[in-house]
Amino acid sequence: MTKAALLNHRLVNQQISETVFKTPQEIVSWMVAMQAQEYAMSKWAIALRLKGVTEQDVEKAFNEGLILRTHLLRPTWHFVTPTDIRWLIGLTAPRVEAVMAFYNRELGLERNLFNKCNNLITKALEGGKHLTRAAIAAELLRSDIPLNGRQIGHVMMQAELDCIVCSGARQGKQFTYALFDERVPAAKPMPREEALALLAHKYFSSRGPATIKDFSVWSGLTLTEAKKGAASMSSSAFFEETFEGKTYILPFENPSGIFNRAVTSLSKSFLMPDYDEYGMGYIDRSAIFNPIKITPDFKRNNPVFNRMIIIDGIIEGTWQRTLKGKSLVVETFPFHTLNKIQSSALSKAVERFVNFAEHKW
Known part of the structure; x- marks a missing residue:
């Protein structure tokens, strides 16, 4: 992988x-x-x-x-x-x-x-x-x-x-x-083993590829419990892939029906909120960091997951929103100069957030 x-x-x-x-x-x-x-x-x-x-x-x-x-x-x-x-x-x-x-x-x-x-x-x-x-x-x-x-x-x-x-x-x-x-509707208590299996299934379905350690840290469960939960999942629904020496678990299919293929035509750029699951769902977050050195004139600090700009799935800067009078203003702070395609993707991401916040859909 x-x-x-x-x-x-x-x-x-x-x-x-x-x-x-x-x-x-x-x-x-x-x-x-x-x-x-x-x-x-x-x-x-x-x-x-x-x-x-x-x-x-x-x-x-x-x-x-x-x-x-x-x-x-x-x-x-x-x-x-x-x-x-x-x-x-x-x-x-x-x-x-x-x-x-x-x-x-x-x-x-x-x-x-x-x-x-x-x-x-x-x-x-x-x-x-x-x-x-x-x-x-x-x-x-x-x-x-x-x-x-x-x-x-x-x-x-x-x-x-x-x-x-x-x-x-x-x-x-x-x-x-x-x-x-x-x-909350009434429900019978769920046996712990069943709940553990269900949580593992939901986690790896919605966040895979992820490691068992990712699951353990995200859930707050012990590593032993995380392993037990992962082991209880159906082998027909999940498979394993290796990346940089680590074993990742991911589902064969997701609700959209996409099966084990690269996503090339779908949106991969957005304004990531604070503490979003795209970052917080994993203990190892190195995959989403850009190895390119940040330019000296970068204007803001780089706190992990403090309103990050994601371009093609990777952190490329930070953003903030402010109200000036009655107008919502979104400021973006890329780590480096974006090319034309990246700039266009960022503009669309900003527009999407403004539509959400100003109820323009």
């Missing part, structure tokens, strides 16, 4: 080059979980993988609970669907709790307090109420549980891991919490 083939497969499997999906919930389901701590950019990450979807469309899906935002996998925010959230939390919560245990002890938070808070939070949210974190903290204070900013953050994360709360509809620009069972 060549570097070009590896990138082509990822662009197709991640639904960036082309997509068969039409709605935010469909793409989130395909990706199974999408990192979402930078909310505005995570909405763009969804729309990037769809056609003609605006920021308003993604916001509507979020407010209606068609996609949810919670902590799972690694201890950070992710978008998930109501169908997947239960088994994902069941599978990954123990690892997240292990990571958070030290900080909980440091903050003086223990299980009895979490249980008491969970009961009070449940009562406060019953009946379809959606409350901000500050409003929930005020409710806890009325029950003689004073919490500082860090403590309430950890209490709410534990409530997420305990399947007490998940994201509610936004109030203006403020996030809220809603009762988990009022936003």
Whole structure:
């Protein structure tokens, strides 16, 4: 497998080059979980993988609970669907709790307090109420549980891991919490082995080619669990390729029906959001870096995945958006001078983002 083939497969499997999906919930389901701590950019990450979807469309899906935002996998925010959230939390919560245990002890938070808070939070949210974190903290204070900013953050994360709360509809620009069972359909607990196999299947289908170590780091699971999950996948659905001495797993087919071929006629240039799965889905990200030396007059720093310009699947610069009056302005900062074809691709990528952000589809 060549570097070009590896990138082509990822662009197709991640639904960036082309997509068969039409709605935010469909793409989130395909990706199974999408990192979402930078909310505005995570909405763009969804729309990037769809056609003609605006920021308003993604916001509507979020407010209606068609996609949810919670902590799972690694201890950070992710978008998930109501169908997947239960088994994902069941599978990954123990690892997240292990990571958070030290900080909980440091903050003086223990299980009895979490249980008491969970009961009070449940009562406060019953009946379809959606409350901000500050409003929930005020409710806890009325029950003689004073919490500082860090403590309430950890209490709410534990409530997420305990399947007490998940994201509610936004109030203006403020996030809220809603009762988990009022936003998520009931389902029988999924056996751990089944959940592990399902996560592996969804990960390698949507992000392949990827290594088992990529899967382990992305999921927050141990390497042993990652190997077990990969081993449980159907050999008729996946195959292995070697690139630079590493073994990669990828699906024979994706939803578009593309089978083991290079992608030459599809879009491979775009404005990548912060923390997008095209970068964050892998521990080894070297394939998307351009080996060409950055010119001395480069104007911005190069923080990894801070709004990167992707040209032909490779990072070629960074970008930022600002509001000047009522107008959205997108500034681009290529690492080097782009040729005519690359410049045209970048202009189209900027236009696509502006259409998304200004609801021009």
